[in-house]
Amino acid sequence: MSLVELHAIHKSFGELQVLKGIDLSIDEGQVIALIGKSGSGKSTLLRTINGLEVIDDGAIIVDGKKISDRDADLLGLRLQVGMVFQQFNLFPHYTALENVMLSPQVVKKQSKADARKVAEEMLIKVGLADKMMHYPDQLSGGQQQRVAIARALAMKPKVLLCDEVTSALDPELVNEVLAVVRQLAEEGMTLVMVTHEMRFAREVCDKLVFMHQGRIHETGDPEEVFANPKTPELSSFVGGLA
């Protein structure tokens, strides 16, 4: 059984149909890249997986349990599915350490000492042992994004969603963030990422999902998909990037 199953997901914004029936299963430990042009629905799809976008139709099943749009269900869902954003979205009024400690304390009711222990562990893991007491505006973009990853990990999610986590970074800062994501993948973390880093997707991911006009257009092993795109759309998408 898959960790996360999406069945016939439909989502519209007003008249605009963004997701037109998506089926996708995510296995434990799998690393999936969602690729496609802007407007293809890949970010929206990612955001439905932790309930940031409420679906109009279809089903999301996590660990065998169907998620309804009741608040209690959505909260439960978000405890299992973490998310990292393009714009980091760190809390500017807290230090790096406090950013990571906050949610375990507030949401999981952990003691301050326990939360601190986990937070320090996570910040060390992302290579920021010496930046714990810094405020977000004292950190570079790459450092901020690594704090954001540590913050999501401190909640011990089963799946981590990454929404274009390197797109807002200066080129020289991209690699330090990708290195952390790669490390997570190697440790067996289940990851779903929207990315434009094709080389990274090819090296790290188990499965590539190409989205086009609100549908999954083509999917498969990254090497295979990149080497032999079956549809002209993917072919031109890959070609356009090369």
Next chain:
Amino acid sequence: MSEFSNWDIIYNLLMAARWTVLLSLTAFVLGGLVGLLLLMARTAGGAWAKGLVRCYVELFQGTPLLMQLFIVFFGLPLIGLDISPWMAAMLGLTLFTSAFLTEIWRGCVEAIGKGQWEASTSLGMKFTQQMRYIILPQAMRIAVPPTVGFSVQVVKGTAVASIIGFVELTKAGTMITNATYAPFTVYGFVAVMYFLICYPLSLFARHLEGKFRHVAR
């Protein structure tokens, strides 16, 4: 007719100024609490709650404070509720203050980016937790100058309570003028006293701004 020295005037005005301070504080604290509740309703509530809060705000922003006091003071007795000038002034100013504060604070909450809501949502926080730990601490920082600025308006607004017979600073000034026939002197002292109440508030606002800038980045 007895003679009034300047000290007599100042002494009597100071006694009355206590009521101005007390009325201001009460209106500001109660208005702040009601304003916070309205803010929650407007931020989290359904379309119905939002519409209701908007009407409330428009009503109190779109009519003079004096009319609001008249309606409270003369209207409530019509439905059988006898109300003292103090109660009427407190109630009227609380309603007025809450309407303005909720609108000021709404702007501050809306100034906090969508990303802060999404990040805290995806970390599993509920609305009240998001408000308490993420949104309000940041909104408070930008809210300090307009809020304290508005508190100065509340202090000056208490003067209209003199019209319904509540003896605060302005009413005391009028009464003393009637006895001394020295309006310029008396109202001069009244003005100085308002200034002495309001100016520290402005200084306090500036102090807080600096403090919050240091703590909350």
